Amino acid sequence: MSDLTLSEGICQRLNSGDSDDESLWGSKPTLQFLSIKKVVPGSNPGTANNANATTDRYRIIISDGLHFLQAMLATQLNYLVEDDRIGKNTIALIESMSCQNILDKRLVILLGLRVLQRDAQKVGNPAPLAIPPPQAKTVDASAPIAVEPVSSLAAPQPQSRPTGNRANPVYPIAALTPYQNNWRIKARVVQKSDIRHYSNQRGEGRFFSVTLMDDSGEIKGTAWNAVVDDLFEKLQENRVYFFSKARVNLAKKKFSTVSNDYELSLDRGTEIEECNDADVPVIRYNFVNLSGLPELQKEAVCDVIAIVKEIGDVAEITTRNNKTAQKRDIIVVDNTEFSVRLTLWGKQAEQFSTPLDSVIACKGVRVGDFNGVSLSLLSSGSLVVSPDIPEAHALKGWYMDGGAQTPFKSHSQAGLSSAPGGAVNRNEMRTINDVKDAQLGMSDKVDYFSTRATVMHIKTDNIVYPACPTPQCNKKVTETHDGWRCEKCDRSYEKPEYRYIVQMAVADSTGQIWLSGFNDVGLALFGITGNELRSLQEGDEAKANHTIQKAICTMYNFTCRAAQQTFNDQNRVRYGIQKMQPLDYLAESNAVLALIPLLRSRQAQ
Amino acid sequence: MSNEPVSPRVNAARLKDFIGASHPVRFTGKVLSFSNDETYVLMEASDGGKVKVLLPPPPQPHDVTATFVEVVGTVVDASTIKLLTCIDMGSKLDLAMVNQVIELTFDPEFKGRIF
Numbered sequence: 001m002s003d004l005t006l007s008e009g010i011c012q013r014l015n016s017g018d019s020d021d022e023s024l025w026g027s028k029p030t031l032q033f034l035s036i037k038k039v040v041p042g043s044n045p046g047t048a049n050n051a052n053a054t055t056d057r058y059r060i061i062i063s064d065g066l067h068f069l070q071a072m073l074a075t076q077l078n079y080l081v082e083d084d085r086i087g088k089n090t091i092a093l094i095e096s097m098s099c100q101n102i103l104d105k106r107l108v109i110l111l112g113l114r115v116l117q118r119d120a121q122k123v124g125n126p127a128p129l130a131i132p133p134p135q136a137k138t139v140d141a142s143a144p145i146a147v148e149p150v151s152s153l154a155a156p157q158p159q160s161r162p163t164g165n166r167a168n169p170v171y172p173i174a175a176l177t178p179y180q181n182n183w184r185i186k187a188r189v190v191q192k193s194d195i196r197h198y199s200n201q202r203g204e205g206r207f208f209s210v211t212l213m214d215d216s217g218e219i220k221g222t223a224w225n226a227v228v229d230d231l232f233e234k235l236q237e238n239r240v241y242f243f244s245k246a247r248v249n250l251a252k253k254k255f256s257t258v259s260n261d262y263e264l265s266l267d268r269g270t271e272i273e274e275c276n277d278a279d280v281p282v283i284r285y286n287f288v289n290l291s292g293l294p295e296l297q298k299e300a301v302c303d304v305i306a307i308v309k310e311i312g313d314v315a316e317i318t319t320r321n322n323k324t325a326q327k328r329d330i331i332v333v334d335n336t337e338f339s340v341r342l343t344l345w346g347k348q349a350e351q352f353s354t355p356l357d358s359v360i361a362c363k364g365v366r367v368g369d370f371n372g373v374s375l376s377l378l379s380s381g382s383l384v385v386s387p388d389i390p391e392a393h394a395l396k397g398w399y400m401d402g403g404a405q406t407p408f409k410s411h412s413q414a415g416l417s418s419a420p421g422g423a424v425n426r427n428e429m430r431t432i433n434d435v436k437d438a439q440l441g442m443s444d445k446v447d448y449f450s451t452r453a454t455v456m457h458i459k460t461d462n463i464v465y466p467a468c469p470t471p472q473c474n475k476k477v478t479e480t481h482d483g484w485r486c487e488k489c490d491r492s493y494e495k496p497e498y499r500y501i502v503q504m505a506v507a508d509s510t511g512q513i514w515l516s517g518f519n520d521v522g523l524a525l526f527g528i529t530g531n532e533l534r535s536l537q538e539g540d541e542a543k544a545n546h547t548i549q550k551a552i553c554t555m556y557n558f559t560c561r562a563a564q565q566t567f568n569d570q571n572r573v574r575y576g577i578q579k580m581q582p583l584d585y586l587a588e589s590n591a592v593l594a595l596i597p598l599l600r601s602r603q604a605q
Numbered sequence: 606m607s608n609e610p611v612s613p614r615v616n617a618a619r620l621k622d623f624i625g626a627s628h629p630v631r632f633t634g635k636v637l638s639f640s641n642d643e644t645y646v647l648m649e650a651s652d653g654g655k656v657k658v659l660l661p662p663p664p665q666p667h668d669v670t671a672t673f674v675e676v677v678g679t680v681v682d683a684s685t686i687k688l689l690t691c692i693d694m695g696s697k698l699d700l701a702m703v704n705q706v707i708e709l710t711f712d713p714e715f716k717g718r719i720f
Contacts, residue, residue: 593706
């Protein structure tokens with residue numbers, strides 16, 4: 001039974017007391033939760049601009065036995081409701097709370113609590129409180145407000161607080177929400193973007209953004225137009241500032257990779273003070289080893305720490321929108337003995353002057369599948385040279401100790417790009433008949449599917465083509481009077497590299513289709529390079545044919561891509577191979593065995 | 606063809622159904638040990654049972670060289686087979702899976718369709 005007594009009278013005080021009253025808001029009352037309701041985001045002020053809200057909020061009616069009051073649960077405590085740790089009639093000690101005044105209602109925000117008793121009887125018969133007007137004492141409807149300058153210091157307006165009263169506690173970034181305005185954060189500017197220009201239907205403007213980080217998390221802040229001029233010089237990368245009175249909005253995830261549901265708009269009213277405390281937040285990283293990169297999904301964002309092994313030159317390339325961009329490729333390695341290509345863009349590419357063999361820590365790196373696995377430093381990411389963190393020292397130590405000599409494995413071998421849906425997805429396996437029936441690829445959309453089939457026939461003419469030897473280029477080269485010319489690289493070569501272009505018919509028990517594949521498919525089928533096969537074809541034709549024949553009747557798991565292609569007014573579906581894997585017979589058998597009970601149960605119906 | 610399959614795959618438990626049958630059975634299993642005089646091989650069946658496989662008397666070579674083999678032979682009694690020929694199945698074979706397949710072939714639902 002309830003040995004716990006609620007803090008009677010606290011609700012009244014919370015409702016009508018000063019927002020500023022430290023003794024009130026710093027107290028730790030015991031309260032009962034009469035009800036907890038999930039609030040659908042989008043129906044609250046502050047979320048008007050973005051209907052794409054993701055976090056649930058919980059509204060709790062708190063009672064002290066005498067009265068009850070509305071409160072909101074801070075999102076970081078949502079798990080308490082979801083794990084059923086708190087519920088109807090739970091009694092809890094409130095360890096941290098704050099208040100917010102919306103319109104003329106007061107809302108208590110529960111930031112931290114300790115559950116005393118999960119299930120209890122409802123204590124007392126709490127009554128609702130009257131909504132107190134913001135200025136409890138001085139509002140007099142008849143008298144014009146201008147006349148009476150009488151003490152309106154009793155309850156100051158929520159928004160325009162006297163600046164002297166800056167005793168606001170420092171909030172963790174993770175606790176920021178649009179429902180709270182009186183917060184202050186102490187954060188480090190870990191990244192500052194360039195000033196960017198934009199133009200849309202409403203006009204044009206400019207903006208820049210910063211990534212702020214403290215011990216609890218990170219958040220993005222953006223400043224627009226006029227504010228840009230003030231703040232761009234003021235905010236320096238790697239310095240720590242106090243921020244308050246910025247607007248908290250829902251994050252536009254499309255434009256940012258910072259992991260926070262909210263982001264800040266830094267505007268005229270935002271106050272930023274430099275902080276020179278010794279106790280400053282350090283950049284927090286969540287490093288992934290280079291060997292672990294293939295496990296990440298394409299487009300995933302992560303952090304890496306590695307040693308610079310090779311530095312490419314800055315190249316200027318034209319993007320799809322005909323804008324030029326600077327890019328620089330560097331190769332980095334780490335102590336999992338893998339190497340990977342990391343692409344830098346814009347200013348980071350131009351100004352890259354880190355010497356070889358130094359450690360770099362990168363935050364905000366996107367995983368791509370260019371030729372296997374590749375990394376790209378996002379504009380919102382950061383690159384720190386030789387950071388003073390344990391992982392950097394460990395890496396440097398390993399490298400100096402002989403790590404530099406290890407032969408590094410690269411992820412970009414026979415690197416077939418992984419199609420969306422990843423590797424062979426057993427649940428999405430289709431029979432060939434199914435593929436044809438479902439007319440995959442016949443609409444304008446590209447379809448992906450997996451199938452297990454046997455190679456029946458391989459077209460032997462045009463199985464290789466002369467390609468540009470520059471790695472990654474692979475464009476077909478034409479023979480001219482002085483060698484083989486590549487249009488893309490704009491140069492000629494003495495000898496081309498012959499790469500496979502395979503057309504083969506595969507079949508399973510339901511039907512047969514033609515698939516096409518490129519160099520990696522050929523390598524998997526024949527085990528020799530395109531150059532080698534071509535020399536066989538020219539020299540020992542019998543052996544060449546024998547090699548090709550050996551590939552017939554082999555069974556593989558294929559991941560394919562079906563798309564429409566137009567050939568002179570004729571629309572045809574073509575099936576391309578993304579990935580081709582030899583069978584692990586045990587795994588396949590087990591998969592089929594697992595299907596049989598399904599078959600039985602369906603037959604039983 | 607009659608309902609009886611030609612050389613069905615069996616495990617130890619099913620041997621007794623084929624004692625004295627004129628057609629052989631296939632017995633897939635793991636080689637455990639040879640007898641001293643190489644007259645028989647002790648093998649473990651896919652369902653775990655132990656079976657003796659009688660080998661042709663020397664100097665006739667037997668082909669039981671790998672760890673996992675499939676013995677085609679006639680059933681002498683519930684735990685003995687006489688080897689006619691044998692197939693090398695390599696050094697890695699998941700007997701549990703083999704057993705599932707064997708049981709499936711005898712399942713009344715599939716029996717008629719598979720053979």
